[in-house]
Amino acid sequence: MTHIQIVALYTVPCALILFALSVNCIRLRFKHKTSLGHGGHEEMERAMRAHANAAEHIPIVLIMLVLLGMLQASTLFIHIAGAVLVAGRTLHALAFTQVLPGNHWRVSGQVLTFAAYFVAIAGLVVSVLR
Amino acid sequence: MAAYTALCAALLLVLAGFREWSRARGAPGAHLNAAEHIPIILVLMIVLCRLGGPLPALHLTGVLLVAGRTLHAAAFLGSGTRSPGRVAGQTLTFMAYGSGILGIVMALGARG
Numbered sequence: 006m007t008h009i010q011i012v013a014l015y016t017v018p019c020a021l022i023l024f025a026l027s028v029n030c031i032r033l034r035f036k037h038k039t040s041l042g043h044g045g046h047e048e049m050e051r052a053m054r055a056h057a058n059a060a061e062h063i064p065i066v067l068i069m070l071v072l073l074g075m076l077q078a079s080t081l082f083i084h085i086a087g088a089v090l091v092a093g094r095t096l097h098a099l100a101f102t103q104v105l106p107g108n109h110w111r112v113s114g115q116v117l118t119f120a121a122y123f124v125a126i127a128g129l130v131v132s133v134l135r
Numbered sequence: 136m137a138a139y140t141a142l143c144a145a146l147l148l149v150l151a152g153f154r155e156w157s158r159a160r161g162a163p164g165a166h167l168n169a170a171e172h173i174p175i176i177l178v179l180m181i182v183l184c185r186l187g188g189p190l191p192a193l194h195l196t197g198v199l200l201v202a203g204r205t206l207h208a209a210a211f212l213g214s215g216t217r218s219p220g221r222v223a224g225q226t227l228t229f230m231a232y233g234s235g236i237l238g239i240v241m242a243l244g245a246r247g
Contacts, residue, residue, distance in 0.1 A: 009185040013239050016182045023175050024232045031225070040217045041164055056171060064174035071181055 008074035008083065015070060015087030019063045022094050026056035029102060055101035059094055062118050066090050069125035073132065082128030086121045093117025136184050139197035143173045146204055153212060165211040169204055172228050176200050179235030183242065192238030196231050203227025 006014075030052045034040065043050035066086065073083050097114025099105040150166040153159065176196065183193050203224045210220025 009182065010243060013182050013186055013243055016178060017236055017239055020175055020179055020232060020236055023171075024229065027172070027229075041161060057167070060171035060175070064178055067175070067178045071178065071185070074185070 006080075008077060008080060009071075011080055011083050011087070012067075012070045012074040015083075015091055016067055018091045019067060019094065022091075022098055023056070023059055023063060026052070026059055026098055026102075030056050051101060051103065055098055058101070059098060062122075063090070063094060066118075066121050066125055069122075069129060073125065073128050076129070076132040078128045078132040082124060082131070086124040086128065089117050089124065090121035093121060136180060136193065136197070139180065139201060140177055142201045143177060143204065146201075146208065147173060150208055157212070159212050161211045161215070165208050168211070169208060173200070173204060176228075176231050176235055179232070179239065183235060183238045186239060186242040188238045188242035192234055192241065196235040196238065199227050199231035199234060203231060 030049075033046070033049050033052050037044060037046045037049050039046060039049055043053055067090075070083055070087055073086075093114045093116070095114070096105070096110050096117065100107070100110035100114055147166070147169055150162075150169050153162045154166045159165075177200075180193060180196055180200075183196070203226070205224070206220050206227065207224025210218045210224055214220060
């Protein structure tokens with residue numbers, strides 16, 4: 006597999022996570038008849054924050070993965086950062102929308118997300134200094 | 136690719152401006168929503184581009200994205216948050232996700 010093919014492998018599930026979280030917001034907008042904001046519904050606020058949080062973290066990490074691919078960095082960095090990102094965002098999304106009960110899943114998801122940042126940043130630093 | 140990125144960046148800039156200076160009730164939401172969808176689709180397009188994926192898929196994704204977000208923003212700010220334009224804009228945005236993801240899957244499949 007080429008570098009960019011590996012990046013593509015992790016980009017697709019991330020896009021699907023964002024897509025699903027957005028659809029979830031729209032579903033709840035119809036359910037709670039709330040066209041703007043969360044209208045005081047906790048479920049709505051959770052869905053909106055779940056999508057917003059994912060949209061705040063996923064693109065920047067994917068941009069780093071694309072750069073790692075373009076810099077021909079070690080594919081190990083791309084695999085680790087990509088897999089950890091997908092796992093972290095899946096856990097975070099399921100915990101935040103209360104599919105997985107308990108706060109520890111959400112925390113684990115965020116910890117994995119930050120781990121993905123660190124691996125990707127380390128990979129970029131290594132490739133630039135190489 | 137650069138053209139679609141520039142159009143999206145311009146749209147985000149305009150919406151950020153509305154958020155600062157307009158008193159429209161939906162102004163913050165319009166900018167937030169655009170900022171939630173545009174970056175990931177641009178990333179899909181960059182990956183599709185670097186994969187050497189089908190050019191029509193790239194154009195289709197870009198056109199759907201720019202048209203969808205423009206329509207969504209105009210409807211959201213202009214005719215209020217319950218408007219057919221908002222629904223149409225969001226539908227086009229989701230079609231951009233679909234075409235970007237499908238393009239990547241096709242490019243990955245074609246190269247094995």
